[in-house]
Amino acid sequence: MSDMTAVTVPVAEPSPKVETPFQRFRAEFFESKIATVALGVFLIIVLLAVFAPWITPQNPYDLAQVSVMDGRLPPGSEAFDGYTMWLGSDGSGRDLYSAILYGLRISLTVGLASGVIALLIGMAIGLVAAYAGGRIEAIIMRIVDLQLSFPASLVALMMVAALGKGVDKIILALVIAQWAYYARTVRATALVERGKEYVEAAQCLGISRFRIVFRHILPNCMAPLIVVGTVQTASAISLEATLSFLGVGLPQTEPSIGVLIANGFEYMLSGRYWISVFPGLALLFTVVSINLVGDHLRDVLNPRLKK
């Protein structure tokens, strides 16, 4: 057994195709049919809202185009001007299809604007807490905890009670009601990251805290912030509709989906369901599609659930 040849060194197996994190994320996201459909529905809703002036038969807020004669027509009726009102008309004769698309513009604008502003403010405050640490962090987090012990809907309701009606005031109320969720998310990530050894190592190397916060903590917050952002935006849209429905949100001059539903409420008990139901369905599709996307994003981006 002494004439053995040299033991062959095992050849490294060919490394599998390298995917960028984004490619993997994309592949995993589109694995879910529901989430893919939901994303499609949401994009269609956005496109419908953006192109509303070009794809609706009337501008529901140009009084010259609206005729009271068309009031409360059931779906499929023919309007005075000759086009078909596929979704019927509301109490003052507006084509509901047109009113819904225009309403979506307002609802989406309010929801997205308040979502983005709340995200930026919440993220900034969360980062300040993470950066400053110590007392300042403790105080900020006490405020965040205190606010989060109240439901966002109640905070928003209180704000509009104090502020009054109007697009700017509603956005402000929604931002105040939601910033804390983002601040908490950033801070939670910061806590996890700060506990990791590389941060300790970086501190030992004398790397500035500023750099640690922006190079390490901020990028790690992105995934949870996106998840919280989608869910919170859906909730902002829903909240605005709720406030407007209660009559304390947007005024009649800014008829968001919530205002449309409120306007139809009085006709509901007399069986003219469409005036409330169709705007309601539009709201439903918007909110549910965003939530389904957010729900799946959470699964894809959450490393804990990965197997």
Next chain:
Amino acid sequence: MSAVLEVSGLKTHFFTHAGVVKAVDGVDFTVSKGEIMGLVGESGSGKSITGFSIIGLIDAPGRIVEGSIKFNGEEIANAKEERLQSLRGNRISMIFQDPMMTLNPVLRVDTQMIEAILAHESVSKQTAWERSRDALGLVGIPSPEERLRAYPHQLSGGMRQRVAIATAFLNRPDLIIADEPTTALDVTIQAQIIHEAQKLTRQTGTAMIWITHDLAVVAGLAERISVMYAGRIVEQGGIDDVIDRPLHPYTVGLLGSVPTANRRGKRLFQIEGMTPNMLDLPKGCAFGPRCHARTDACGLQPPIEDIDGRSLRCFNPQRAAEAVK
């Protein structure tokens, strides 16, 4: 000595999205009454899965696909759940690795011990409580009445593992499977726990399978040893034989990587390469790519051979020992 447990040709596979993991792939061994067998291997070698297969706790996507597990002569591989349930904790007990995780945090120790008795016997709660108290006394827990009233988090890790051992012995089982019961503990506590376990098996005549990755632990405890690698037992024999004169290159490597006093100053031996990917095992002998004694023959799966009263899966046992020297 009669065999309490006879495992032959056991295969437990996991059917995952990424492919079939052959966690246990043809394992044979026998445990006699009152015997302690050490089951040694790296993490992922299938040693714990072997233990869970015996007690019937393999969850989807895993299942026993082949082989037989005879317990006191009765076939229990893939037996009915009711039958397994009546054996578990009664005739076959298990001790888990991490005592911090195994005791239910919101239930008191007495609840968790008494229920183990009441699940298998209709005795009064009082009797069950007294038996639990006596069992705690047996594993060296001072003032057992007090400990029974405690919640797990009020006990130290070593204390909790003693509770787990006492619970395992409650119904005087024929076999105890101990899955790395000392890995999570301090070294000093480790020694005490091993001592208690050894004492109790002697007193009660209970057989034990002691699963571990630590050769030093089984060296002083077990009578026989089975070394697992990538789902198969590669070497099996009397503890002294194997430790003094290992034949399989993997066992040689494992022993060589343990620092001992009489080899002070010499470089520790290191097994090359990494543990194999269980989804994509090398052809033939799974240890082949990391083996010093590898020859062309190793491209085939080595059969079990009996040499000097032990069994072995290797084509070149002699070369292995030489390679280290």
Next chain:
Amino acid sequence: MTVFIIRRLLQALLVVFMMSVIVFFGVNIVGDPVYMLVSPDADQADIEAAISRLGLDRPIWEQYGLFLKGAAQGDLGNSFIFGEPALKLILHHMPATMELAFSALFLAIVIGIPLGLYAGLYPDSRLSKGIMAASIFGFSLPTFWVGLMLIMLFAVELQWVPATGRGDLGSFLGIQSSIFTLDGLSHIFLPALNLALLKISLAIRLTRAGVREAMGLDYVKYARAKGLSTRRIIFVHVMKNIMIPVVTVMGLEFGSLIGFSVVTETIFAWPGMGKLLIDAILQLDRPVVVAYLMIIVLFFVLINLIVDILYSILDPRVRLQDQGA
């Protein structure tokens, strides 16, 4: 335990005090205090009389002192619309809101927890997937729109139950409530279901997540290894653990039930304090708004306190920390 409660009560007082500062200065800075505290129909002479009567010409910290003094005596101002003390008005409407919120909580627990348990135990079954899909809808659907749909379906189309109002009150143990009469029950069913929907979804998700997590944990596997019945494992080992987060969260959500009742009460014309609030906002009856705000803050603080106590009762680990402190 007593120390814990006293400490928490002091903290609660601090929170109420802080909120009173925020509410008071918020009202004074955001709006014109005269406009906020004097009826909008008042003429110049009335306003000046009010300014001196309310002490609005004094420094703001002195005004705050007066406000605090009034609040401590239960005086939060008079309603412009009803001419009654705002606090009395709110307390008068509180029972209706309470019975609605409790009914909703009851529905959430008896519907949500069993469904969540099922979905957690059999995550791959078709029914579970249906339950989870429904719970996403329960989360996403705006409460007010679901309320409209409930009215349309059950009250307008099917005419099973009335759409609005509270119905006859019954009396039991000195408590007046509509849940003690058949007519009252038929009135409360829709609004309670409407209010509960979000919480049912929450209970489902919490329970399911808890069950799924617990089922994979070592203590469940250990309980199985002891030969316990599935029923005991689920209802004692698993339930006792997941009840901690479920009770905590559902308790905290009780506050949000009261908050959300604003919407439900408006739709179903339920004569509770939420409806009172919306009417007050729409009619610029600000003392009622301020009083509602203070009551709600007090409420949330109390609920948080009660939930903390419940939590410490349920989780033995928390209890010990308190004893140690």
